[in-house]
Amino acid sequence: MQAFANNLNQTTITDHLVDRCKQGDVRAFRELYNAYSAAMYNICLRMTGNVADAEDTLQEAFMQIFKNIERLESASSVTAWIKRIVVNHCLSRLRKKKVYFEEVDNIDVEEDRGAVDEDSFAWTVAAIKDAIHVLPQGYRTVLNLYIFEEYSHKEIAVMLDISESTVKTQYMRAKDKVRQIVKQKNVIR
Template identity: 85%
Template sequence: MQASANNLNQTIITDHLVAQCKKGEVRAFRELYNAYSEAMYNICLRMTGNTADAEDTLQEAFMQIFRNIERLENAGSVTAWIKRIVVNHCLSHLRKKKVYFEEVDNIEVAEEKAGMDEDSFAWTVSAIKDAIQDLPHGYRTVLNLYIFEEYSHKEIAAMLDISESTVKTQYMRAKDKVRQIIKQKNAIR
């Protein structure tokens, strides 16, 4: 019951903020930015891989959000709308950097390997974050979109203009690469 009341309050606040932004009120833009910038920065950082690119991408995305706020018809979907714009700016940034997505067709995607001794690895949050940052951009992008942003393989394929089988393969390879990176770093210790 409490969560439902909080969601209703958040919706009312968001509806009010969006209405004020549509009127061009600077204070409302600042509040909207403050409400969403931290979460959206984290998306940018995960996808671009460094703070400078994340900051630039975030600012560009919010400029577009503010320029186009009047197009938002349903204030209740503002979070999804903002997230979509931020993700699209991240993808545009990666395309400009010529991030390569290896196109594969007719390749069987290996299922999870049962019986891997994952417990022997130091699977700390920090180790996993570091390993993800060490991934090639293509792998990291697919992994982030699937795991953290919760897009389906089909949605990712459409966003990146690659086949769904390529997305699945990149995702599986990314997970394997994360395991390898962690295993290598643990072997050095």
Template identity: 90%
Template sequence: MQALANNLNNTTITDHLVSRCKKGDVHAFRELYNAYSAAMYNICLRMTGNTADAEDTLQEAFMQVFRNIERLENAGSVTAWIKRIVVNHCLSHLRKKKVYFEEVDNIDVGDEDGAVDEDSFAWTVAAIRDAIHVLPHGYRTVLNLYIFEEYSHKEIAAMLDISESTVKTQYMRAKDKVRQIVKQKNAIR
């Protein structure tokens, strides 16, 4: 019951905040930025791979949010709306950097379970994060969109203007590459 009350209260607060933003209240813009910037920065950092690009992309995305806040019809969907803008800015940034997505038709990507014995080495959050960070941009982008942003392969294909099979292949290869990187790091220990 308390969770429902908190959720209704948060929705009311968000509705009021968006309403104030639509009226041009600069303090409301600051509150909106403060409420969402940390989570959106994490998306930017995961997708761009470095702090400077993440910061620039975040600022550009929030400028678009502020310019277009009057277009937001349902304040209850503000999080999804902001996230979509942030992801689109990240993708635009990656396109400018000419991130390469390898087009494939019917390439065998191997067994999803693979021959890697995952129990034979330690999986740590830091090791996986570091491994994702060093992935090629194409792999990292697909992996982030699928795992962290929870887009479907079909949605990712549409966003990146590539085939769904390419998305699936990039995702499988990214997972395999993460396994390899973590396994190599643990072998060096």
């Protein structure tokens, strides 16, 4: 019951904050930015792969958020709305850099969200993050959207304007590449 009360209180605060933003309250914009910027920056950093692009993308996304706040229909969906804008700005930045997605048709790849085969080496968060960071941008984008942002293969295909089979293939290849990189680093150490 306490969790429901806290959630209700948070919704009320968010409703009030969004209303203030819609009225042009600069302090409310700062509060909204402070409430969401850290999480959205992490999305930008994962998707763009470097600090400068992440910072620029976050800045651009929040400018659009502030400019279009009146279009937000319900404060209860503010997080999803902000995240969608941030992800779209990341994808726009990647398109400008001409990120390559290898087009593959008619390949049957099973969707796997199951347990990871850890083999006999130690998986560490740092090793996996490092491995993801060195992936080619196309692989990294699909992997981030699928694993961290929890979009489906179909949603990612629409976002990137590529086939669903290409998304699945990019995802599977990205996973394999991460495994190879982590294994290689653990053998070398």
